[in-house]
Amino acid sequence: xxxxxxxxxxxxAGAGGDGKLSFRQEKFxxxxxxxxxxGGHGGNVVFAASRNQNTLAAFRYQRELxxxxxxxxxKNKRHGRNGKDLIVPVPVGTVVSTLDGQELAxxxxxxxxxxIAKGGKGGFxxxxxxxxxxxxxxxxxxxxxxxxxxxxxxxxxxxxxxxxGMPNAGKSTLLARTxxxxxxxxxxxxxxxxxxxxxxxxxxxxxxxxxxxxxxxEGAAEGKGLGHEFLRHIERTAVILHLIxxxxxxxxxxxxxxxxxLKAYDVDLSSRPQIVVLNKIDGLDADIVADLADQLKKVLPxxxxxxxxxxxxxxxxxxxxxxxxxxxxEQRKAVELEVPEEDAIxxxxxxxxxxxxxxxxxxxxxxxxxxxxxxxxxxxxFKNEEAVQRLRDIMKKMxxxxxxxxxxxxxxxxxxxxxxxxxxx
Ligand SMILES: Nc1nc2c(ncn2[C@@H]2O[C@H](COP(=O)(O)OP(=O)(O)OP(=O)(O)O)[C@@H](O)[C@H]2O)c(=O)[nH]1
Ligand SMILES: [Mg+2]
Numbered sequence: 001x002x003x004x005x006x007x008x009x010x011x012x013a014g015a016g017g018d019g020k021l022s023f024r025q026e027k028f029x030x031x032x033x034x035x036x037x038x039g040g041h042g043g044n045v046v047f048a049a050s051r052n053q054n055t056l057a058a059f060r061y062q063r064e065l066x067x068x069x070x071x072x073x074x075k076n077k078r079h080g081r082n083g084k085d086l087i088v089p090v091p092v093g094t095v096v097s098t099l100d101g102q103e104l105a106x107x108x109x110x111x112x113x114x115x116i117a118k119g120g121k122g123g124f125x126x127x128x129x130x131x132x133x134x135x136x137x138x139x140x141x142x143x144x145x146x147x148x149x150x151x152x153x154x155x156x157x158x159x160x161x162x163x164x165g166m167p168n169a170g171k172s173t174l175l176a177r178t179x180x181x182x183x184x185x186x187x188x189x190x191x192x193x194x195x196x197x198x199x200x201x202x203x204x205x206x207x208x209x210x211x212x213x214x215x216x217x218e219g220a221a222e223g224k225g226l227g228h229e230f231l232r233h234i235e236r237t238a239v240i241l242h243l244i245x246x247x248x249x250x251x252x253x254x255x256x257x258x259x260x261x262l263k264a265y266d267v268d269l270s271s272r273p274q275i276v277v278l279n280k281i282d283g284l285d286a287d288i289v290a291d292l293a294d295q296l297k298k299v300l301p302x303x304x305x306x307x308x309x310x311x312x313x314x315x316x317x318x319x320x321x322x323x324x325x326x327x328x329x330e331q332r333k334a335v336e337l338e339v340p341e342e343d344a345i346x347x348x349x350x351x352x353x354x355x356x357x358x359x360x361x362x363x364x365x366x367x368x369x370x371x372x373x374x375x376x377x378x379x380x381x382f383k384n385e386e387a388v389q390r391l392r393d394i395m396k397k398m399x400x401x402x403x404x405x406x407x408x409x410x411x412x413x414x415x416x417x418x419x420x421x422x423x424x425x
Pocket of ligand 2: 183192214
């Protein structure tokens with residue numbers, strides 16, 4: 001199974017359209033009233049979680065996700081068309097992060113959408129700036145650039161049940177027997193190199209998604225065997241099905257080895273709801289099986305049942321699956337009660353203090369940074385003196401000019417607004 005579960009993409013929201021600078025053409029009047037329309041907004045890049053997607057494989061062919069730009073404004077106050085949002089279907093369980101690991105969004109349920117990159121605002125046309133003081137504004141705003149980012153996508157499978165155990169315990173055999181999946185099965189350790197998913201029908205009404213991951217051995221936490229890497233696939237399962245080969249020299253030792261590895265994982269998985277299952281009982285007498293189960297019960301938390309099955313003959317599987325479903329149902333209910341609705345809706349973390357700004361003296365002049373002032377600057381046509389004058393007015397209103405004076409700015413010195421443009425004080 002070709003399973004791609006981590007990938008990188010380049011995300012570009014659409015730029016806003018430029019505002020139009022124009023004046024009505026009227027007969028016998030050299031310059032009519034200003035009539036430049038506003039630019040349209042750039043399209044957003046929106047991720048939409050969908051059960052119909054199973055992998056991130058599509059992003060191997062489509063690395064760049066670009067939304068439409070807004071159109072420029074026109075004469076006669078014509079508004080430019082807004083850019084269309086780019087809706088990107090992703091599998092449920094997709095986590096979006098920046099390349100340095102900051103989590104941006106976590107799409108956990110079908111139909112959930114989140115704006116990953118916002119389109120730029122359209123610039124105002126010159127008609128917008130008419131006022132009693134300014135009857136013929138000779139400038140228009142440029143459209144704002146759309147947000148751009150390089151993002152890492154990771155699919156954290158949200159299976160209901162995670163199969164864990166030592167290599168060769170029969171995990172893939174159980175998955176193959178009960179589901180539509182066809183994992184490789186062989187009588188040697190580390191047959192399974194990548195996680196497999198399979199839908200298991202419990203009865204006519206219900207089915208559960210099982211994840212089969214490579215076997216764990218002692219020291220997996222330090223990277224032995226195939227290591228811990230795959231445990232993240234069962235981080236979110238409602239229940240862990242811990243499979244133990246009944247032919248182990250000591251089933252108790254086999255159990256504790258895996259428990260220790262689950263404990264050593266980034267998040268302690270050893271305390272998750274777990275079902276302990278003895279496998280390969282097809283050739284064993286009932287009293288031997290009962291004895292093995294008793295040995296296990298001594299080390300398990302009180303009243304934890306031990307199931308005994310044969311993944312090959314099918315013995316005991318039906319009872320096991322019913323028990324699994326009961327726990328999954330209970331767990332899902334508990335989780336739903338726990339998580340308040342707001343928390344379930346992931347919101348992109350944007351810098352909240354957009355009005356904040358900072359002035360720093362440099363060799364080339366005074367550097368001004370800050371979300372809001374940079375946004376205004378990106379919409380300013382620096383070649384147009386009227387537009388630059390408006391930017392000065394905005395800086396005055398925001399208190400930036402005052403601060404520049406306090407820092408000792410002299411006429412003729414540069415004010416550099418981040419990487420957006422430079423004006424002269
Ligand atoms: N007799 C018997 N053999 C079984 C049973 N279940 C699995 N086996 C055998 O055990 C061997 C290992 O089975 P797998 O399903 O590949 O084991 P696994 O846990 O997926 O192993 P890894 O992928 O290596 O971690 C195979 O030869 C299976 O045929 C069972 O119930 N009874
Ligand atoms: Mg396997």
